[in-house]
Amino acid sequence: MQMVRMELSGTSQEILSARELGIVACTRCSKPAPMGTPTCSRCGHRLVSRDRLSLQRVWAYWTVGLMCYIPANTYPMLKTRTLFQVEESTIIGGAVELAQYGNWGIALIILFASVVIPLAKFMAVAFLAISVKRRSVTSQRQRHYLYELVEYIGRWSMIDIFVVAILSSLVQLKTLAAINPGVASIFFALSVIFTMLAAQAFDTRMIWDAQTKDEGPKTND
Amino acid sequence: MTKTPTDVPISPTRKMFLSGASVIWIIPILALIVALFVAYRSYAERGPLIVVEFEAGAGISAGETELRFRDVTVGVVEKVGFTSDLEKVTAHIRIDKDVAPYIDSGAVFWVVQPEVTAQGITGLSTVLSGVYIEGSWDQQVGPPAQRFQGSSTQPLIRGGQNGLEIAFRSTANGQLTDNVPILYKGIEVGRVGYAKIAPRGNFAIVEALIFEEHRQLINESTRFWDASGFSVNIGPAGAEIDFSSLATLVGGGVTFDTFVSGGAQVSDGTVFEIYPDKETARNSVFNASEVDPLKMSVVFDDNISGLIVGAPVEMSGLEIGEVETLSGLVDFERFGDSRVRLNAILSIQPAHLGLQGDVTADAALAFLSERVEDGLRARLASASLLTGGLKVEMVMVEDAPEASLNETDNNLALMPTTESDVSDAAATVEGVFTRINSLPIEELLSSAISFLNSAEAFVSDEDLRETPQDVRALLGELTGLVSSEEVKNVPVALNGTLVRIEQLVAKLEEERVVERLSTALESASEAASSVSSSVEGVPELVESIQAVAAKAETLEVEELVVALTELTESADAVIGTDDAVALPGALKRALDEVNATLEELREGGAIENVNRTLASARNAADNIAVSARDLPQVVARLTALFAQASSTIEGYNKGEQLSRSAERTLRDIQKAAEALASLARTIERNPNSLLLGR
Numbered sequence A: 001m002q003m004v005r006m007e008l009s010g011t012s013q014e015i016l017s018a019r020e021l022g023i024v025a026c027t028r029c030s031k032p033a034p035m036g037t038p039t040c041s042r043c044g045h046r047l048v049s050r051d052r053l054s055l056q057r058v059w060a061y062w063t064v065g066l067m068c069y070i071p072a073n074t075y076p077m078l079k080t081r082t083l084f085q086v087e088e089s090t091i092i093g094g095a096v097e098l099a100q101y102g103n104w105g106i107a108l109i110i111l112f113a114s115v116v117i118p119l120a121k122f123m124a125v126a127f128l129a130i131s132v133k134r135r136s137v138t139s140q141r142q143r144h145y146l147y148e149l150v151e152y153i154g155r156w157s158m159i160d161i162f163v164v165a166i167l168s169s170l171v172q173l174k175t176l177a178a179i180n181p182g183v184a185s186i187f188f189a190l191s192v193i194f195t196m197l198a199a200q201a202f203d204t205r206m207i208w209d210a211q212t213k214d215e216g217p218k219t220n221d
Numbered sequence B: 001m002t003k004t005p006t007d008v009p010i011s012p013t014r015k016m017f018l019s020g021a022s023v024i025w026i027i028p029i030l031a032l033i034v035a036l037f038v039a040y041r042s043y044a045e046r047g048p049l050i051v052v053e054f055e056a057g058a059g060i061s062a063g064e065t066e067l068r069f070r071d072v073t074v075g076v077v078e079k080v081g082f083t084s085d086l087e088k089v090t091a092h093i094r095i096d097k098d099v100a101p102y103i104d105s106g107a108v109f110w111v112v113q114p115e116v117t118a119q120g121i122t123g124l125s126t127v128l129s130g131v132y133i134e135g136s137w138d139q140q141v142g143p144p145a146q147r148f149q150g151s152s153t154q155p156l157i158r159g160g161q162n163g164l165e166i167a168f169r170s171t172a173n174g175q176l177t178d179n180v181p182i183l184y185k186g187i188e189v190g191r192v193g194y195a196k197i198a199p200r201g202n203f204a205i206v207e208a209l210i211f212e213e214h215r216q217l218i219n220e221s222t223r224f225w226d227a228s229g230f231s232v233n234i235g236p237a238g239a240e241i242d243f244s245s246l247a248t249l250v251g252g253g254v255t256f257d258t259f260v261s262g263g264a265q266v267s268d269g270t271v272f273e274i275y276p277d278k279e280t281a282r283n284s285v286f287n288a289s290e291v292d293p294l295k296m297s298v299v300f301d302d303n304i305s306g307l308i309v310g311a312p313v314e315m316s317g318l319e320i321g322e323v324e325t326l327s328g329l330v331d332f333e334r335f336g337d338s339r340v341r342l343n344a345i346l347s348i349q350p351a352h353l354g355l356q357g358d359v360t361a362d363a364a365l366a367f368l369s370e371r372v373e374d375g376l377r378a379r380l381a382s383a384s385l386l387t388g389g390l391k392v393e394m395v396m397v398e399d400a401p402e403a404s405l406n407e408t409d410n411n412l413a414l415m416p417t418t419e420s421d422v423s424d425a426a427a428t429v430e431g432v433f434t435r436i437n438s439l440p441i442e443e444l445l446s447s448a449i450s451f452l453n454s455a456e457a458f459v460s461d462e463d464l465r466e467t468p469q470d471v472r473a474l475l476g477e478l479t480g481l482v483s484s485e486e487v488k489n490v491p492v493a494l495n496g497t498l499v500r501i502e503q504l505v506a507k508l509e510e511e512r513v514v515e516r517l518s519t520a521l522e523s524a525s526e527a528a529s530s531v532s533s534s535v536e537g538v539p540e541l542v543e544s545i546q547a548v549a550a551k552a553e554t555l556e557v558e559e560l561v562v563a564l565t566e567l568t569e570s571a572d573a574v575i576g577t578d579d580a581v582a583l584p585g586a587l588k589r590a591l592d593e594v595n596a597t598l599e600e601l602r603e604g605g606a607i608e609n610v611n612r613t614l615a616s617a618r619n620a621a622d623n624i625a626v627s628a629r630d631l632p633q634v635v636a637r638l639t640a641l642f643a644q645a646s647s648t649i650e651g652y653n654k655g656e657q658l659s660r661s662a663e664r665t666l667r668d669i670q671k672a673a674e675a676l677a678s679l680a681r682t683i684e685r686n687p688n689s690l691l692l693g694r
Helices: A002-010 A054-074 A091-100 A104-131 A140-170 A183-201 B007-020 B023-045 B125-129 B212-217 B246-251 B278-286 B361-374 B425-438 B441-459 B462-483 B485-511 B516-533 B538-553 B558-576 B582-604 B607-685 B688-692
Strands: A023-025 A032-034 A078-081 A086-089 A177-181 B049-054 B066-069 B072-082 B089-095 B108-112 B115-117 B120-122 B132-136 B147-151 B163-170 B181-184 B187-197 B204-211 B222-226 B231-235 B238-242 B254-258 B271-275 B294-300 B312-315 B318-329 B341-348 B376-382 B390-396 B413-415
Touching: A054 A091, A054 A104, A054 A183, A054 B023, A078 A140, A086 A091, A091 A104, A104 A140, A104 A183, A140 A177, A140 A183, B072 B132, B163 B187, B163 B212, B187 B212, B204 B212, B222 B278, B254 B278, B271 B278, B294 B318, B294 B361, B294 B376, B312 B341, B361 B376, B361 B390, B361 B413
Parallel strands: B049 B147, B066 B132, B108 B147, B163 B271, B181 B254, B222 B271, B294 B413, B312 B390
Antiparallel strands: A023 A032, A078 A086, A078 A177, B049 B089, B066 B072, B072 B089, B108 B132, B115 B120, B163 B204, B181 B187, B187 B204, B222 B254, B231 B238, B294 B341, B312 B318, B318 B341, B376 B390
């Protein structure tokens, strides 16, 4: 406890975690309750100061998300069938093709939305999950911002799926031309879903007691 | 804080691991299991990789070009590369696992490309979608193979395609068209593959397939012929253009027919000959006794143009074979000079030689070689004066130099030759034309025309036309004469006369001048009555009169005779007139005169008058007899005239026949010329027809 205080006083601002004050807040309705209260008196939600399995869930979802991300990139995302030929393009292949045709803007957007953001998400979630176990150089506040960013930006990764869904429902001109979603679209959607789940499974409160985790009790039933 | 360092850490750690593990880990484990399962399945379902070598890429691209079997995709090209020596293009094809066992060493592959032929357009879909590789293999699982040689053309017989596999051989002067349909009554019942030239180079051979459902159409007496192109016949009946269908006109085709029934079924591998046309094919059926021909070679010293492939080979006027091939031959070592000699290969049909016993090529060779020892030689002879064509003749030559049938370098017996029977074929041909030119056709025609003119003039001559009329009139008049009342009256008048003569005689009797006159007149009366009974019996009448006259002559009454002579003169004058019709009239008048005379005699009692009258009557009767005797002559002369006219007309008929045949000849020539002109026009209008026709 002493260490925490010294550490906290060492930072620019004094931030006290609820846990340090012996309080646990309801994660659903934010009603604080004294530590040890089993359920929220307002909404009946179970009160846990720190989710002991949070990290495991994060890593599990993260793994599945990453596993899905591999076929999402290797298999074709779109199946474009014109009158005489069938063309299948992967995400990166499609972006490269667009760039070759000169559509740099669209190519960059696709590349950004489908490659950069998901990868960044994976890295961010992994970083956050690791940082709560280790002493991190980055400040707790920055990590919290990072988490918020991941939470916020995660849903936009689905833009690819939307594009595929809209294209394949619009372009169905019988024999002339048709666009069908490829196998990768499912994997990509799964990947996005699982990274979002991973991000959600992360208990942000752990950011704040990273320094004290080795000594303090992790859980509070 | 801690009091028990030893036994606590172990159990909690284990407990921590088990209890601390969240259920959520099931999800990644499940995902992993699914992924592994999918990976295993796709690996397990992956078929083997085969390599097909092609001469050229022909549009094969990796990842896109498909391998199809019966038009169903069973594989895809994964990689396109080259063989190590860059000789060929290799296509690595990943094939489906379920068909992989069937792709054994017997499988064939070819690239399907769009193709436009006279038979139609194939592979049209590949124009847009790109080429694909078509594979063909049978239904048997065989030893697996990994490398295949792809062909550039579709194989004739695809795996799993049943049918009668036969082969065609070109005949001596026929030709083979390959990659064409076999048509029967216009329906495609089979296909001819790609032709090859036989090792000896004297014929072409090609595989063909008759589809299974048409197998029964083929038997041993079936004859095939080339239905490609078209044939033009220019003959006396005009020009004839014959082709079986437009498709075969452009692209060629083979058709067949079974001219006689009862041929045995054929098995795979039978070789049929392809005849150049239907006629030859049909004729060949009826030469069923023919066996494999004997080939022999003849080298003629004089290289005369005019001998063609297919020219007959004759022996004692019988055709025993034909010329199969012709070539020039220059062999300094053999002949001592470098002249080009004519080397002909004869195809002699042993069945035509009349051999005893075995009818084979060997027997024919033995026979010929025996005859060659006796002096049998080959020579060139004119086959036709008109065309100047040559034939090969086998003739016996007296005291010929020793010779025998020798084998030549190409395993053919060499027939010794003798001097040709043609001096100069070209000259002969020229001579033939000169002869044709110098034929006096124009003179013949002009004389025919003048003959016809004169014949016409003769026939249309008024006199000739009137002749039958005259004859008819003459006959009519004769009839009239015979049937005229006056002639009929002649006996009456005679009767009257005789009655009066009787009266006269009675008077004479009474006067007892002549006793015998009475009996004479009696017999005359009898004669006259017999005459009266027969109207037409003029000769009898005449005879009776003559008899009367003869009897009367014996009367010794000079005066009577004189009077009769006068009567005769007047009767003569009567008969002498041209008008024969007037004869009965004159006769009647004469008889009337006789009557009058007799009356006068009776009244005057002048017996000489009777005498004269009788003599005159006799003369008249004589004259009638003479004129009656002349009638047959007139008739005979008329008959002769008719015969002559008839022969003339016959001659005219013959002339007409001549002119008709001449006219027909001219018409035929004209028609042939017209046909030629129309053919020339057709070709001029559409020269493609000659280009497109094979």
